[in-house]
Amino acid sequence: MHMLNESQIVAFVAIGFDFLVGISDDAVTGAKGNYKSGAFGCIAAGAIFQAVVFLYWIVAFGSTPTSLVGNALAGAGGGDGAALSFALPSVSLPKVSFSQRQQTQPQQPPVYGTSPPAAPANSFNSPYAVPAGLAGTPPPPVPQANAEPTVVVVGQARALYAYAANAADPNEISFAKGQILEVLDNKGKWWHARYQDPVTNKLLNSHCSNSQQPTSETWLRQKLQWIDLILAYCAHHRLFLVDLNDLTKSPLFSNSAINRSLNRAAIDAIFADIVANGNGEWEDKKLKSRCFMWWKKQEEWAALIYNWASENGLKICTVYEIIEGDTTEGLEFHGLHIDAVKRVLEVLVRQGKGQIFYGSSDTDMGIKFA
Numbered sequence: 001m002h003m004l005n006e007s008q009i010v011a012f013v014a015i016g017f018d019f020l021v022g023i024s025d026d027a028v029t030g031a032k033g034n035y036k037s038g039a040f041g042c043i044a045a046g047a048i049f050q051a052v053v054f055l056y057w058i059v060a061f062g063s064t065p066t067s068l069v070g071n072a073l074a075g076a077g078g079g080d081g082a083a084l085s086f087a088l089p090s091v092s093l094p095k096v097s098f099s100q101r102q103q104t105q106p107q108q109p110p111v112y113g114t115s116p117p118a119a120p121a122n123s124f125n126s127p128y129a130v131p132a133g134l135a136g137t138p139p140p141p142v143p144q145a146n147a148e149p150t151v152v153v154v155g156q157a158r159a160l161y162a163y164a165a166n167a168a169d170p171n172e173i174s175f176a177k178g179q180i181l182e183v184l185d186n187k188g189k190w191w192h193a194r195y196q197d198p199v200t201n202k203l204l205n206s207h208c209s210n211s212q213q214p215t216s217e218t219w220l221r222q223k224l225q226w227i228d229l230i231l232a233y234c235a236h237h238r239l240f241l242v243d244l245n246d247l248t249k250s251p252l253f254s255n256s257a258i259n260r261s262l263n264r265a266a267i268d269a270i271f272a273d274i275v276a277n278g279n280g281e282w283e284d285k286k287l288k289s290r291c292f293m294w295w296k297k298q299e300e301w302a303a304l305i306y307n308w309a310s311e312n313g314l315k316i317c318t319v320y321e322i323i324e325g326d327t328t329e330g331l332e333f334h335g336l337h338i339d340a341v342k343r344v345l346e347v348l349v350r351q352g353k354g355q356i357f358y359g360s361s362d363t364d365m366g367i368k369f370a
Contacts, residue, residue, distance in 0.1 A: 006061045006062070009057075009061045010057075010058055010061045010062045013054050013057045013058050013061065014054075014058055016054050017051055017054040017055060017058060020047045020048075020050050020051040020054060021047075021051055023043065023044075023047040024043075024044050024047035024048050024051060027040045027041070027043040027044035027047060028040070028044045030043075031044060152184070153182045153183065153184060155182075155183045155258065156180055156181065156182055156183060157180075157181045157183050157193065159175050159176065159177055159178060159179040159180075159181065163175055163225065166221070173194075173195075175195060179195055180195065181193040181194065181195050182194050182195060223269065223270050223273055226270045227270060227273060227274055227277070227279070229252070230252065230270070230274065230293075231274075231279060231293070231295040232295075233252050234293040234295050235295040235296075238335060239293055240292060240293055240336060240337035240340045241283065241290060241291070241292050241293070241337050241339065241340065242290070242291055242293055243289060243290050244264075244267060244268070244271065244288075244289050244290070244291065245289060247267070248261075248262075248264055248267055253267060268288070271288075271291055274291070274293075275291065278294065278297055278298075279293070279294045279295065279297065280292060280293055280294060281294065281343070283339070292337070292339070292340055292343070296332070298343055298344055298347045299347060301333055301336070301340075301344040301347075302344050302345075302347040302348050302351065302353075304331070304332060304333055305322060305333055305344060305345075305348070306348060306353055306354075306369070308328065308331065308333075309369050310369075312327065314369065315368065315369055316357075316366060316367070316368050316369070317366055317367055317369070318359070318363065318364060318365065318366035319338060319341050319342070319345075319362060319363050319364075319365050319366060320363040320364070321366075322336070322341060323335060323336050323338065323341055324363075338362055338363070342362075342365070345367050348367060348369075349367075352370060353369060353370050354367040354368055354369045354370055355367065355368045355370070
């Protein structure tokens with residue numbers, strides 16, 4: 001069997017020593033560049049340890065038996081050479097420690113509304129930990145791009161009369177008398193209201209006015225609506241003579257629940273049109289504060305009284321019998337204001353249907369039918 005001599009062994013060991021030194025150098029460089037990985041540190045430590053062993057073998061096999069190192073090794077091993085009190089110098093390598101930084105898993109966002117999975121045992125920094133107060137709490141709603149804005153209803157209003165919208169005005173809607181409207185905004189002169197159409201099931205929006213409007217066309221249309229409302233109000237309550245000072249404070253023009261009222265200038269303008277249309281007559285033409293309300297015009301009242309007298313075969317009748325008599329109870333003109341009756345009888349005189357006679361008092365006054 002071929003045996004290697006010492007010089008060959010030293011050559012091989014020296015090559016291995018050089019290889020180990022290169023490995024340790026690369027490993028130390030790699031550990032500095034990637035401190036999160038402990039593999040490079042382990043490689044460097046192992047290579048240094050093996051390099052020390054290889055260095056020992058180079059010294060051992062590369063020394064002659066008569067050399068200082070050879071004699072020391074021979075003496076230590078119990079050989080024939082003289083034992084020398086010699087020891088290899090101790091080499092103190094610097095202590096190199098490599099610390100591996102603890103890796104943590106990336107935090108996962110908590111899932112709201114569901115129970116989180118069980119956290120690993122003895123884990124204080126679990127990625128599944130849900131912040132206190134958020135477990136089971138639904139996330140805030142995400143606003144939709146096409147979501148309709150929230151509408152707040154501030155109150156309701158009932159239509160006192162029917163209204164036909166102007167087809168040319170997209171901000172108006174038609175509604176019937178008694179229609180319940182949802183008020184969305186009651187600030188300013190115009191109120192924003194809506195109601196659900198029973199036919200189309202659509203929400204119809206409109207702006208309703210509660211005061212005199214600046215444009216002449218809108219104000220004219222509004223006055224006509226007010227006239228119809230006032231006449232209907234007077235007919236319902238059987239008001240024949242109204243005082244505008246008192247009427248201004250009535251529910252007709254004032255709503256204390258919403259702190260809204262029609263101003264006196266607008267009321268005066270409306271009553272001026274009522275008188276001009278023949279549905280009213282000033283009792284005091286200078287002050288214009290008291291007005292007879294002809295929700296039936298004078299000619300209509302005159303026709304009702306004349307027809308009643310004709311049907312009952314009456315030729316002479318007093319004012320008292322007309323407005324307070326038993327035979328007129330239940331008729332429309334029963335309870336008519338006495339001054340209004342006088343004006344109606346004057347109409348019959350002008351029509352040639354009677355002649356007025358006077359007594360000691362207003363109630364004794366009467367008419368002799370033609």
